[in-house]
Each structure stands twice: as C-alpha cells, then as structure tokens.
Amino acid sequence: MAMSSSPMLPHHILTVLVENKPGVLSRVAGLFSRRGFNIFSLAVSPTEDERFSRITMVVDAESAPLEQIVKQLNKLIPVIKITELSPTEAVEREMMLVTVKASAELRSHVTELTAIFESKIVDVGYDAMTIMVAGEPDKLDAFSDLVRPFGIVELQRTGRVALPKLARQPVRLRAVKSATRT
Amino acid sequence: MKMTGAQALIKSLEMEGVEVMFGLPGGAILPVYDPLIDSSIRHILVRHEQGAGHMASGYAHVTGRPGVAMVTSGPAATNIVTALCDAYMDSVPMVVITGQVPYAVIGTDAFQECDTVGITMPVTKHNWLITDANDIPRIVREAFHVATTGRPGPVLVDVPKDIANQEMDWYWPESVDLPGYKPTVRGHAKQVKDAARLINQSNRPVIYAGGGILKARAAETLRELAELTGIHVVTTLMARGAFPDDHELCLGMPGMHGNYTAITAMQQADLLIALGSRFDDRVTGKVSAFAPDAKIIHVDIDPAELGKVRRPDVPIVGDCRAVIEELVKAVRTEQHKHGKPDLGEWDAQLTAWRTEHPISYEQQEGDTLKPQYCIEALCANTPDDTIVVSGVGQHQMWTSQLWRFNHPYTWVNSGGLGTMGYAVPAAVGAKVGQPERMVWAVDGDGCFQMTAQELVTAAAERIPVKIAIMNNAYLGMVRQWQELFYEERYSEVYLSPDLPDYVKWAEAMGCVGLRVDTPEDVVPAIEKANQINDRPVVIDFRVDYREKVYPMVPAGASNDDVILGPETDKEAGR
Numbered sequence: 005m006a007m008s009s010s011p012m013l014p015h016h017i018l019t020v021l022v023e024n025k026p027g028v029l030s031r032v033a034g035l036f037s038r039r040g041f042n043i044f045s046l047a048v049s050p051t052e053d054e055r056f057s058r059i060t061m062v063v064d065a066e067s068a069p070l071e072q073i074v075k076q077l078n079k080l081i082p083v084i085k086i087t088e089l090s091p092t093e094a095v096e097r098e099m100m101l102v103t104v105k106a107s108a109e110l111r112s113h114v115t116e117l118t119a120i121f122e123s124k125i126v127d128v129g130y131d132a133m134t135i136m137v138a139g140e141p142d143k144l145d146a147f148s149d150l151v152r153p154f155g156i157v158e159l160q161r162t163g164r165v166a167l168p169k170l171a172r173q174p175v176r177l178r179a180v181k182s183a184t185r186t
Numbered sequence: 187m188k189m190t191g192a193q194a195l196i197k198s199l200e201m202e203g204v205e206v207m208f209g210l211p212g213g214a215i216l217p218v219y220d221p222l223i224d225s226s227i228r229h230i231l232v233r234h235e236q237g238a239g240h241m242a243s244g245y246a247h248v249t250g251r252p253g254v255a256m257v258t259s260g261p262a263a264t265n266i267v268t269a270l271c272d273a274y275m276d277s278v279p280m281v282v283i284t285g286q287v288p289y290a291v292i293g294t295d296a297f298q299e300c301d302t303v304g305i306t307m308p309v310t311k312h313n314w315l316i317t318d319a320n321d322i323p324r325i326v327r328e329a330f331h332v333a334t335t336g337r338p339g340p341v342l343v344d345v346p347k348d349i350a351n352q353e354m355d356w357y358w359p360e361s362v363d364l365p366g367y368k369p370t371v372r373g374h375a376k377q378v379k380d381a382a383r384l385i386n387q388s389n390r391p392v393i394y395a396g397g398g399i400l401k402a403r404a405a406e407t408l409r410e411l412a413e414l415t416g417i418h419v420v421t422t423l424m425a426r427g428a429f430p431d432d433h434e435l436c437l438g439m440p441g442m443h444g445n446y447t448a449i450t451a452m453q454q455a456d457l458l459i460a461l462g463s464r465f466d467d468r469v470t471g472k473v474s475a476f477a478p479d480a481k482i483i484h485v486d487i488d489p490a491e492l493g494k495v496r497r498p499d500v501p502i503v504g505d506c507r508a509v510i511e512e513l514v515k516a517v518r519t520e521q522h523k524h525g526k527p528d529l530g531e532w533d534a535q536l537t538a539w540r541t542e543h544p545i546s547y548e549q550q551e552g553d554t555l556k557p558q559y560c561i562e563a564l565c566a567n568t569p570d571d572t573i574v575v576s577g578v579g580q581h582q583m584w585t586s587q588l589w590r591f592n593h594p595y596t597w598v599n600s601g602g603l604g605t606m607g608y609a610v611p612a613a614v615g616a617k618v619g620q621p622e623r624m625v626w627a628v629d630g631d632g633c634f635q636m637t638a639q640e641l642v643t644a645a646a647e648r649i650p651v652k653i654a655i656m657n658n659a660y661l662g663m664v665r666q667w668q669e670l671f672y673e674e675r676y677s678e679v680y681l682s683p684d685l686p687d688y689v690k691w692a693e694a695m696g697c698v699g700l701r702v703d704t705p706e707d708v709v710p711a712i713e714k715a716n717q718i719n720d721r722p723v724v725i726d727f728r729v730d731y732r733e734k735v736y737p738m739v740p741a742g743a744s745n746d747d748v749i750l751g752p753e754t755d756k757e758a759g760r
Binding site for chain 1 (some may be wrong): 234304316488489490494
C-alpha cells in the first residue's frame with residue numbers, strides 16, 4: 005500500500021462498512037498491497053452501530069480500475085457494504101495539526117492566518133505554535149501553503165472522512181425541514 | 187454438555203461430515219489430537235505438512251467435498267502455506283486447522299509461535315483465530331460454509347492451545363450468519379437472454395470452459411449447451427475432463443501449450459463463451475492481441491473475475507450450472523424464434539486445422555524412449571475412469587495434451603500456482619477419496635524429489651497409488667526455456683538420471699520400484715503396476731531429455747505466433 009499525501013491524480017472516495025473485528029484493517033490493507041492498488045488516505049472509526057466500523061479511503065484511480073478495487077474489497081468476508089462517493093455528491097472533511105515556527109515578532113501573523121481560516125491554536129511554545137485546522141481538504145492544503153514560508157516543523161493530517169450529501173428531493177418538503185433544523 | 191474446546195473442534199468436524207483428515211501433530215495442537223483417538227474420523231499421518239495440504243487438495247478435487255488438514259503451529263503452519271496458496275489459486279475447497287501457542291502468550295515470540303493468520307491472509311478465502319472455545323462450533327460451521335460455497339477456496343482456523351483446553355457448553359449452530367458474504371448463484375435473467383441472443387447470432391463461436399465448470403458440477407449441463415448449439419468447446423488445464431475429449435465438439439486444451447486448433451479457434455472466434463474460466467495469462471498470451479474479433483460472454487460466480495482481464499460484452503455473475511441451465515432454455519427459445527445460425531463454414535475450418543496440425547511426436551523403434559509415448563501407453567493401458575494426477579512442468583503439459591479425458595474429476599493438477607511436488611501427495615489424497623478407482627500420478631524427476639516422502643505415508647496407510655516418473659534427468663521445462671530463449675545456456679538444470687536411484691528409493695519407502703529404458707518395456711511395466719494393489723508402485727521411465735513441449739506460445743507473445751514444433755521453430759529463427 006503506497007500512501008501519498010495529496011491526491012492530485014484522479015481519485016475516488018470509498019466508504020467501506022466493515023465488521024468491527026480484529027484484523028479487518030489488516031485484511032483491507034493487505035488486499036491493496038497484494039493487488040497493487042494505491043491508497044492516498046485512510047481513516048477508520050467506529051460507527052453508530054458498535055458491531056461495525058467505517059473505513060473511509062481515498063484511492064488512486066490510476067493504479068487499478070475502481071470497479072476491480074470495489075469487487076476485490078467486496079470479496080473480503082468482513083466487508084459489509086461499499087459506497088463510492090464522488091466528490092460532488094459527498095461532504096468531505098479532514099483535520100490537520102501543524103506546528104509552525106513563530107518567534108515572538110511573527111506570532112501575530114500566524115495568529116491572523118489562524119483566525120482567517122477559523123482554526124484553533126492548540127499549543128504555544130517559545131518559537132513555535134501548533135494549530136488545528138479542520139474542514140474541506142482544499143482548505144487544509146491552502147493553510148499549509150500559506151504557513152510554509154514561516155517554516156513548518158511538523159504536520160499531520162487525519163485523512164478524510166466523508167458521508168453522502170443528503171437528498172434534497174422533493175425540494176419543498178426538504179427545504180422546510182432543513183429550515184427548521186438551522 | 188460440557189466439553190473441552192478440542193473435543194468441540196473434533197465434534198464439529200464430525201458434524202460437518204468429515205470422514206478423513208490429513209495431518210501431523212505437534213506441541214500446540216496436542217490437545218486436539220487426543221479426542222481424535224475416539225473419533226470416527228480417519229486421520230492420515232503425513233511426513234511433511236505440505237503433503238497434508240496437497241492430499242486435502244487431491245481429495246477435494248476428486249470428491250467435491252472439502253479436504254481437511256490439521257497441523258501444529260509455527261513451522262508446521264508455514265509448511266502448509268504452499269498448499270494453501272495452491273488451493274487458493276485453483277479454487278479448491280479446503281479447511282486447514284493449525285495449532286497456535288496459548289492465546290495468553292501470543293505476541294511474545296513463544297516457542298513455535300508464528301503469525302499464522304497474518305501469513306495466510308493473502309492465500310486463504312478467509313481465516314479465523316479462535317479466542318474463545320465457545321466460538322468453536324460457530325467458526326467451524328462458518329469455515330466449511332465459506333470454503334465450499336461461492337467460488338470455493340481454502341480457509342484456515344487457528345486454534346490456540348489454551349483455547350483447545352478451555353471448557354465450553356456444546357451446541358451446534360442452526361445456520362451461518364455472515365452479513366458480508368452472500369454469493370450470487372442465479373444469473374441475471376436479462377443478461378442470460380442477451381447471452382442467448384448473442385450465441386444465436388454468432389458464426390464463429392467457441393465455448394471457453396474453465397475449472398469453474400467442475401467446481402459447479404456442471405459438466406453435463408455444459409454438454410447439453412454444446413450439443414444444443416453445436417458450438418465447439420476448449421477445455422483449459424483446470425477443466426480437462428469437464429467435456430469429453432472423444433466428443434466431436436471437443437477441441438482440447440488452449441493456451442501456451444495448447445493445440446493449434448484450440449488456440450487458433452479462440453483467436454479467430456467472433457464469440458467466446460467463457461464459462462468458469464478467468465482469462466489466465468497462460469491462456470490469453472498477450473492480452474491486447476487475444477481473440478481480437480471476439481465478443482465475450484463471461485459467466486463466473488466471482489464478480490471480480492468479470493472485467494479483470496478482458497471486458498465482457500455480457501457479464502453474468504452466478505453459479506455455472508445454474509446459469510448454463512438457464513442459458514440452455516434461453517437459447518432454445520431463440521432457436522425456436524429465429525432458427526439456428528449456420529456454423530458450417532466454421533466447423534469445416536476447425537476440422538481442417540485439426541487434420542493439419544495435430545499434436546505430434548515420433549517414437550521410433552530402437553530410439554530413446556519418448557515421454558509422450560509413455561504417457562500415451564499409460565492412457566491406453568489403464569481403465570477409462572482412471573484418475574491422473576500430475577506435478578508441474580513438461581510432463582504435466584504432455585499429460586494434459588495427450589491423455590484422453592472422458593470423465594470429469596479424472597484430472598488433478600496444480601494449475602495457477604504451478605507447484606512442483608504436487609503429484610505424489612495429491613495422488614494419495616485422490617486415492618483416499620476414490621479408493622475404488624485406479625490413481626496414476628505422472629510426475630517429473632524434479633517434482634518427485636520434492637515430495638516423494640509421502641510415499642512412505644502411502645505405504646504405511648496402504649494407499650496403492652502408482653507413480654510414473656518421466657525421468658529425463660533435467661528440470662525439463664526450465665531446460666526447454668533455456669534452450670529456446672537463452673541460447674542453449676543451461677544454467678543449473680541438470681539432475682542426473684541415476685542420482686537418486688529411484689527404484690531403490692521406492693523400495694526403501696515400502697513401494698514396488700520398476701525401471702523402463704526401452705519402448706518395448708513400457709506396456710509390460712504398466713501392466714505389472716496395474717496388478718499391484720497392496721502397496722504403491724513407482725516406475726522410473728528413462729526418457730529422452732531432448733524432447734520439448736510443442737506447440738508453444740512464448741511468454742508475452744501473441745497467440746497468433748504459436749511455435750508448432752522444431753521445424754517452425756527453426757523457421758522463426760529461434
């Protein structure tokens with residue numbers, strides 16, 4: 005399994021519902037390496053039902069046809085369901101922690117950027133601070149680009165999680181519902 | 187009823203109808219071997235764990251029931267990995283039980299500990315590490331279900347020693363609950379109809395039958411489809427016997443060492459009806475040049491095979507027998523409505539190719555013994571339903587080419603993985619599964635040396651298999667490639683005809699050993715071997731090392747560039 009940080013190449017998001025049992029992640033990861041598929045990012049978490057976990061993975065569509073990846077994944081016994089989310093039909097979010105060099109005189113610049121991105125300073129040292137950014141993956145890319153000139157000490161991203169966008173049909177009914185919710 | 191995990195395991199195997207298992211005990215599996223003494227299950231004590239795996243495979247091939255093997259932890263588990271991978275590639279239903287160090291010490295690098303579940307994950311359909319004795323009946327039930335349904339395959343159950351000793355309350359689960367495992371059996375009705383229409387519109391169709399036909403027990407249904415449509419059938423290495431070789435519609439084996447007609451018929455077909463076959467590289471040659479004009483109907487129970495190598499025009503997921511039965515009905519309807527397509531010209535072409543390019547070799551009197559002659563003589567001097575098992579290499583290809591297979595489940599070999607040493611243990615397993623039938627292994631001298639020790643098992647257990655060694659003193663297939671593609675630079679392929687002395691070796695293992703040097707002695711030796719039924723027989727056929735397997739499509743070449751024999755070989759400048 006090759007992991008790459010930025011999915012610049014054509015990619016797909018798969019959410020894979022699996023049985024919450026030991027070794028399941030290893031089966032999924034092993035399948036990818038054995039079949040020569042590439043994973044960009046991977047996030048695993050328990051779901052609303054404790055018997056299942058959800059694996060959200062961004063896969064490289066050029067290493068193998070998506071159809072073959074999905075079919076092979078489906079053959080794993082603990083895999084219950086696979087949903088492909090195209091970026092236009094999904095809400096995707098990711099979180100990043102980044103430690104940026106920020107001496108006393110530069111600190112305000114970094115703070116300003118943090119505010120613009122509606123991010124949070126989670127730790128401050130003498131000449132560096134750690135910021136948490138959450139949001140769409142593009143936003144994380146933009147933030148890391150902007151702080152790079154200050155000097156990035158360390159950076160870690162969670163890999164994205166995604167859920168399908170909710171259907172808005174029929175229009176009128178849904179509009180009322182979402183209006184009451186917000 | 188209270189019992190130990192070990193007792194529950196043996197009882198679960200009995201509940202699954204296991205009659206025979208192949209294995210070898212050791213530290214971690216000791217608790218499970220104890221209740222075996224009181225069980226109805228016959229245990230065959232092997233001499234190497236790989237042998238247990240291949241025996242289970244041979245048994246499964248000829249009976250259709252899952253083969254069962256049981257070995258201990260660590261080195262025993264790693265020894266059976268080859269057999270698991272072999273069975274995985276050839277979709278053979280197998281259940282392997284391994285001992286494991288006590289659950290409490292897993293991860294501490296305990297004596298004979300290895301990560302069996304981790305190691306075997308990529309070579310099993312599924313595997314389980316048991317962490318509670320109460321799970322044993324459920325997991326055994328699931329293991330047999332997974333191994334035998336859908337696309338069959340090997341599974342492994344890893345049993346830690348303390349779990350085997352743990353007390354549990356016996357139960358037997360009514361059903362299997364695996365929410366992530368629901369194989370599709372019935373084909374999609376519309377797809378079947380589309381396939382029937384395509385079949386009825388084609389003028390150069392070929393049925394490309396694979397091992398899935400045998401797994402689905404669909405040989406008779408296949409015959410019905412072929413006879414109804416008049417379409418010729420190629421049978422791949424894994425499907426030899428799925429359609430009778432003596433049938434006028436049988437074209438024999440396609441692929442790298444297939445016959446000219448089978449290869450070329452597929453190349454020039456306008457429709458390939460792939461039934462339980464998987465477009466293996468040994469069949470297709472260069473994929474981009476394979477059957478360029480053919481539309482594809484692809485029937486397979488494993489959806490991942492559809493479109494993996496070649497995109498089908500009509501994909502049908504389902505069990506081969508169920509789908510072919512529906513297909514037969516749908517084709518009848520089509521024929522009723524539109525009449526049958528005219529295949530006359532195509533049939534004439536196939537007949538012409540068959541006459542023009544038969545598989546050939548020459549055995550002259552006084553000349554060195556030819557392996558092909560030995561194999562043909564063996565076929566001619568054994569009952570029609572003899573089970574033939576082979577290892578991997580030249581002898582395997584000659585046997586597949588020259589044997590007349592007229593019954594399903596009479597051919598057992600290692601196709602996908604190409605496991606040298608498969609023949610002897612697989613023959614033992616086959617004979618255990620079909621004790622009334624004659625079982626012959628055609629083996630190479632290189633292969634034989636890898637697993638011959640299982641003849642000790644066979645002699646001890648009175649399993650009278652017969653082994654014909656095509657002793658050409660070389661790793662013959664490697665030699666053939668070095669001769670053709672490495673300018674006759676023979677690197678590490680010579681084995682010697684006399685070392686070991688196969689006759690003495692056979693006798694030391696409790697078998698009868700015979701040696702044949704000349705064509706005249708071939709048939710008498712076979713007849714003598716056929717009469718021995720109280721112990722295994724080994725015949726050391728001293729054959730001509732210069733013989734090569736033809737036809738041959740060089741690796742990576744297009745199937746249009748088949749080399750027919752030494753003559754065209756020279757013309758091609760090779």
